[in-house]
Amino acid sequence: MKPLNVLVFPGGTEIGLEINRALRECKEVRLFSAGQTISNHAPFVYRHHFELPSIHEAGWIAALNQILEVEQIEFIFPAYDDIILALASHAEQINARIVTSPLETCRLCRSKLKTYQSLAELLPVPRIFERIKDVEQYPVFVKPDIGQGSQGAVLVHTEAQLGSLIDDYAAAEKRLLVMEYLPGAEYTVDCFSHRSQGLLYASGRERVRTKSGISMASRAVSDSIFQEYAHIISQHISLYGAWFFQLKQDVSGQFRLLEVAPRIAGTMALNRVKGVNFPLLSLYEAMNLPLKIMTHSIDVEIDRALINRYRHNYSFDVLYIDFDDMLIVKDVVNLDAIRLVYQCINQGKRVILLTRHHGDLLATLRRFHLSSVFDEIIHVETNQQKADFIREERAIFVDDSFRERELVSQQCGIPTFDSSMIEMLFDDKV
Secondary structure, eight states: OEEEEEEEEEETTTHHHHHHHTTTTOEEEEEEEEEEEEOOSSSOOOOOOOOOOOTTTTTTTHHHHHHHHHOOOOOOEOOOOOHHHHHHHHHGGGGEEEEOOOHHHHHHOHHHHHHHHHHHHTSOOOOBOOGGGOSSSOOEEEEESOTTTTTTTTTEHHHHHHHHHHHHHHHTOOOOEEEEEOSEEEEEEEEEETTTTTOOOOOOEEEEEEEEEEEEEEEOOOOHHHHHHHHHHHHSSSOOOEEEEEEEOOOOOOOOEEESSOOOGGGHHHHHHOOHHHHHHHHHHHTTTOOOOOOOOOOOOEEEEOOOOOOOOOOSEEEOOOOOOTTTTTEEEOHHHHHHHHHHHHOOEEEEEEOOSSSSSHHHHHHHHOOOSSEEEEEEEESGGGGGOOOOOOOOEEOHHHHHHHHHHHHOOOOOOOTGGGGGOOOOOO
């Protein structure tokens, strides 16, 4: 089939970035992104990124529909909790299909209290204290009824602290949930449901380390109770495509439900690498295509950290790159350097190997399977300067030697880079 035009909104959240990672290499999809005019990561990974008003401002639907029409967008992936509900609530006014569960499910899951009330007779949920005097023991856990990413979640140790928080939320006209403290381990269960085939997948993972509500380290955990809870939830709530629920163990080890969310989770990557591409499957589910899920049995852990991407104002047509201690480091191919080489090839830039390699250069290139990679190979003699062989003005020079870089910079006036600098040049936009 022809590729589907898919808009991720907003593209710069951790959810949006996981959707990007899952779909960027899929032949079935062309990716687009949209979001507010605020600093975010989307422009660094989406080649087609558009700015939109906040969903709380007038005219946001019209602005969105204009993008959908011009770019012929067929599907929208909501990538933030408030936007899930906003898109689902206005689905009839939006000229693309929303990849999510039914509106009533989105409304239910947006409120933790309503979720608990809906499932309390079916699953263990945290005890909620309606009044301060109902609290029998501190600490208690406090969080907003409508929230995400652990925003506003606080462990409260005293009655005075609790009273102050309740007053603050009352003044802001927001509902605060005062809950029993659950001291045990926390788990997420990643699930996939098909509107015709039912629950097709449920797999638990422990949230080993979290930061701002995001699971930074996670490992797969097998427990039949995860499957049991998933079946109960999916039979009681209409969930389409990817969804997840979170559990935490109480003092006795019982799993209690924290929330249900009808969306992609950023750390679903742990299951993606096992064969479950939740965003792609969710697109297929939205078209009501029959599906099968296949995974491998390899034990996998995930650990996440910040990644660097850069915006710069220099464009070039030719890459001059050194061989020894640059393309080949410690007798293996430098994967970052070869990535830059092939990125330039993909972009139609010339790649010229400029080297003083001692020995049989062609034999060494063949050894590392690099003999046909370059547009030109320049083998520099000991008494020659590399700077003398650089002809183009719109070029860059990549070499491990400071002396070589200094001479090229002075004589040719072009930017020079060593191996620690080239990550600035990587282009991850799709």
